Amino acid sequence: xxxxxxxxxxxxxxxxxxxxxxxxxxxxxxxxxxxxxxxxxxxxxxxxxxxxxxxxxxxxxxxxxxxxxxxxxxxxxxxxxxxxxxxxxxxxxxxxxxxxxxxxxxxxxxxxxxxxxxxxxxxxxxxxxxxxxxxxxxxxxxxxxxxxxxxxxxxxxxxxxxxxxxxxxxxxxxxxxxxxxxxxxxxxxxxxxxxxxxxxxxxxxxxxxxxxxxxxxxxxxxxxxxxxxxxxxxxxxxxxxxxxxxxxxxxxxxxxxxxxxxxxxxxxxxxxxxxxxxxxxxxxxxxxxxxxxxxxxxxxxxxxxxxxxxxxxxxxxxxxxxxxxxxxxxxxxxxxxxxxxxxxxxxxxxxxxxxxxxxxxxxxxxxxxxxxxxxxxxxxxxxxxxxxxxxxxxxxxxxxxxxxxxxxxxxxxxxxxxxxxxxxxxxxxxxxxxxxxxxxxxxxxxxxxxxxxxxxxxxxxxxxxxxxxxxxxxxxxxxxxxxxxxxxxxxxxxxxxxxxxxxxxxxxxxxxxxxxxxxxxxxxxxxxxxxxxxxxxxxxx
Numbered sequence: 001x002x003x004x005x006x007x008x009x010x011x012x013x014x015x016x017x018x019x020x021x022x023x024x025x026x027x028x029x030x031x032x033x034x035x036x037x038x039x040x041x042x043x044x045x046x047x048x049x050x051x052x053x054x055x056x057x058x059x060x061x062x063x064x065x066x067x068x069x070x071x072x073x074x075x076x077x078x079x080x081x082x083x084x085x086x087x088x089x090x091x092x093x094x095x096x097x098x099x100x101x102x103x104x105x106x107x108x109x110x111x112x113x114x115x116x117x118x119x120x121x122x123x124x125x126x127x128x129x130x131x132x133x134x135x136x137x138x139x140x141x142x143x144x145x146x147x148x149x150x151x152x153x154x155x156x157x158x159x160x161x162x163x164x165x166x167x168x169x170x171x172x173x174x175x176x177x178x179x180x181x182x183x184x185x186x187x188x189x190x191x192x193x194x195x196x197x198x199x200x201x202x203x204x205x206x207x208x209x210x211x212x213x214x215x216x217x218x219x220x221x222x223x224x225x226x227x228x229x230x231x232x233x234x235x236x237x238x239x240x241x242x243x244x245x246x247x248x249x250x251x252x253x254x255x256x257x258x259x260x261x262x263x264x265x266x267x268x269x270x271x272x273x274x275x276x277x278x279x280x281x282x283x284x285x286x287x288x289x290x291x292x293x294x295x296x297x298x299x300x301x302x303x304x305x306x307x308x309x310x311x312x313x314x315x316x317x318x319x320x321x322x323x324x325x326x327x328x329x330x331x332x333x334x335x336x337x338x339x340x341x342x343x344x345x346x347x348x349x350x351x352x353x354x355x356x357x358x359x360x361x362x363x364x365x366x367x368x369x370x371x372x373x374x375x376x377x378x379x380x381x382x383x384x385x386x387x388x389x390x391x392x393x394x395x396x397x398x399x400x401x402x403x404x405x406x407x408x409x410x411x412x413x414x415x416x417x418x419x420x421x422x423x424x425x426x427x428x429x430x431x432x433x434x435x436x437x438x439x440x441x442x443x444x445x446x447x448x449x450x451x452x453x454x455x456x457x458x459x460x461x462x463x464x465x466x467x468x469x470x471x472x473x474x475x476x477x478x479x480x481x482x483x484x485x486x487x488x489x490x491x492x493x494x495x496x497x498x499x500x501x502x503x504x505x506x507x508x509x510x511x512x513x514x515x516x517x518x519x520x521x522x523x524x525x526x527x528x529x530x531x532x533x534x535x536x537x538x539x540x541x
């Protein structure tokens with residue numbers, strides 16, 4: 001899940017979006033598993049250089065009346081920056097001459113007694129950038145999950161942990177990974193922010209981690225999958241290509257949840273991204289879904305009918321009207337505003353004042369403004385009181401605050417009490433990468449980073465060309481204002497690949513928001529579709 005939304009800045013510097021967790025500026029010293037972290041200060045030795053750690057526990061979960069036994073491995077692997085050569089043992093992490101390194105925390109679940117080198121293994125992570133993977137772990141696909149409310153604020157602790165009927169452990173071993181600096185992962189050394197905080201630096205770290213994991217646990221011959229949510233989707237595209245090009249690793253599949261691969265597809269405030277009108281057309285169907293759900297437009301039609309009409313209008317009359325800019329005739333402008341009103345519930349007057357272009361934060365504030373409510377951005381079905389009823393845009397996310405405390409408490413309790421990892425350490429649900437994040441990306445075939453909003457469609461396409469057996473599954477929700485579903489669909493249909501490779505892509509839509517697994521009915525369907533995808537694409541099926 002993702003908390004505070006780090007909205008985009010200038011289009012060419014690319015935004016900090018999709019952080020699903022409110023940035024918590026927490027600092028902690030790493031200590032051996034089960035030990036206490038030494039306090040900094042006079043008389044206390046500085047910690048040694050990072051070293052790989054492993055804590056193993058046994059667990060079981062009952063799914064559909066059938067007991068599933070597994071081994072849980074909580075630990076760390078040490079990865080280095082792209083230009084790393086060697087690191088002396090027992091070096092001082094605060095030594096500025098020490099090459100950058102990261103201790104990446106993970107929790108792996110290996111099914112017993114069916115463990116084997118040919119059983120699928122799926123690497124799973126959330127996004128941000130700057131978010132740990134507690135949401136997919138404790139809400140999506142781990143063997144245990146925390147109970148949260150569907151469309152209201154979850155009551156305070158204690159938060160029940162229950163068997164997760166939607167865990168993917170029935171079809172694949174699972175590896176949940178915390179990005180460098182998040183969760184129990186830590187960074188150290190010279191230029192450590194530069195080494196790990198950026199589109200390419202982050203992907204390099206994950207690719208190195210995956211290659212290490214395969215060797216460490218003898219899983220080179222296993223069917224391999226990536227599963228990323230939100231910023232985890234562009235990460236997956238780059239990692240898939242890096243694994244193919246630099247490690248000669250062919251993946252069986254890439255599973256994308258709530259996708260954004262091209263940041264120019266995301267709606268921005270017009271003042272920051274003027275002249276780029278495509279995002280407004282791609283967001284319109286989500287506005288229509290939200291307006292339908294909150295009864296701001298006629299509900300005699302089905303959701304599918306409403307979004308279908310919005311999609312057709314978005315790619316037709318709406319897109320052509322926006323392309324005309326100031327040359328759009330007054331009569332046609334008024335006709336477009338009236339049609340937008342019918343699809344979104346926003347007033348014609350407001351739409352004309354907005355120049356027919358409404359960013360998501362403005363829509364979230366405007367849709368229910370007359371009732372003093374704002375709608376959720378991660379899930380537009382959620383509502384909460386507007387903190388400032390005169391504000392132009394929403395200043396918080398009712399969905400973002402509804403379940404965060406439950407996930408954070410559940411992971412902290414579960415890691416220490418059941419996985420036996422993390423005593424004396426601070427778990428960072430998110431970190432504020434802020435200005436440290438380098439959004440410049442060097443796409444395949446380019447000699448240098450391209451100074452534009454990050455676009456990793458070429459990376460996923462390159463991975464598919466290098467491995468024509470690679471399959472891609474997109475899963476996205478109608479009510480997601482952060483990564484609108486139609487934007488993901490549009491991107492998949494614009495992958496620069498030949499028609500035969502385009503057939504390797506499948507798309508699934510859900511009546512859900514950004515966190516598809518937040519509701520029981522959707523969580524089970526999501527599991528079934530991903531499980532089927534894995535079973536169909538594993539080479540030894």
